[in-house]
Amino acid sequence: MSVTHLNMADHPIEDESFAVACRRRLETDGALILRQFFTPDAIDKVVRDSAPFEGSAFYAGSTHNVYLTEVDPDLGPGHVFNRQVASSKGLIADDQIGADSPLRAVYENPIFRAFIARVVDVETIHPYADALSSINVHYAARGMELGWHFDNSSFAITMLVQAPERGGIFEYVPGVRTAATGDNAYPRVGRILDGKEHPMTLSFDPGDLVMFRGRDALHRVTPTQGDVTRILVVFAFNDEPGIRLSDSALTTFYGRTA
Ligand SMILES: O=C(O)CCC(=O)C(=O)O
Numbered sequence: 001m002s003v004t005h006l007n008m009a010d011h012p013i014e015d016e017s018f019a020v021a022c023r024r025r026l027e028t029d030g031a032l033i034l035r036q037f038f039t040p041d042a043i044d045k046v047v048r049d050s051a052p053f054e055g056s057a058f059y060a061g062s063t064h065n066v067y068l069t070e071v072d073p074d075l076g077p078g079h080v081f082n083r084q085v086a087s088s089k090g091l092i093a094d095d096q097i098g099a100d101s102p103l104r105a106v107y108e109n110p111i112f113r114a115f116i117a118r119v120v121d122v123e124t125i126h127p128y129a130d131a132l133s134s135i136n137v138h139y140a141a142r143g144m145e146l147g148w149h150f151d152n153s154s155f156a157i158t159m160l161v162q163a164p165e166r167g168g169i170f171e172y173v174p175g176v177r178t179a180a181t182g183d184n185a186y187p188r189v190g191r192i193l194d195g196k197e198h199p200m201t202l203s204f205d206p207g208d209l210v211m212f213r214g215r216d217a218l219h220r221v222t223p224t225q226g227d228v229t230r231i232l233v234v235f236a237f238n239d240e241p242g243i244r245l246s247d248s249a250l251t252t253f254y255g256r257t258a
């Protein structure tokens, strides 16, 4: 069966052997890129749908630690846990993405979900139970960036919609911490923040599907350069049903709770 909007000739996501090969690549490299996963027509529609929302995106314009938590005053301001980085990009939430969007069609497609579950090696994957967090579109105009961080979700799936002229580079260091064991990897995080350990970069084009283990990989996106806004979709899934972000997290990320 084919999935509308997807290039299944190059990416036979229904084949178990293809999914297993993808899983191995994700495990070995900490990241996986499926080139030209979305069809050109789907990308064109997503660009046309997304561009008008740039002005209504929410720009938190805040600083945060790499763990995306409140600071811990007991540790003091110089501690790696409390070091602040800047994120200036904006985003729109799931409830601002149209019912007719190719993004929604793919996100909800059972074949796509079964493939993602196989690649990340879980039984089933689930959308967020809140109305905002499942599909997000990010906007980074000239000078805007996403600071170093670890994701809340165990894995992240992104798709670049519109590439900037320059900048907007995705940098990452895979497997820095093991969130499952509560290890915060302070020494290594400190070295990366100080520029003493150099990250890897991933280069991808509009329509490519990108998967990485963002909960344990420290990653950032460098400032956009030039007049073209970097636009990127994030598909978020959980390995348990019923997960919702807290009201305070929703307010931080989206400026609202519903
Ligand atoms: O913009 C990107 O390429 C990565 C986005 C990301 O890391 C995030 O949304 O947490």
Ligand SMILES: [Fe+2]
Pocket: 149, 150, 151, 156, 214, 219
């Ligand atoms: Fe991230």
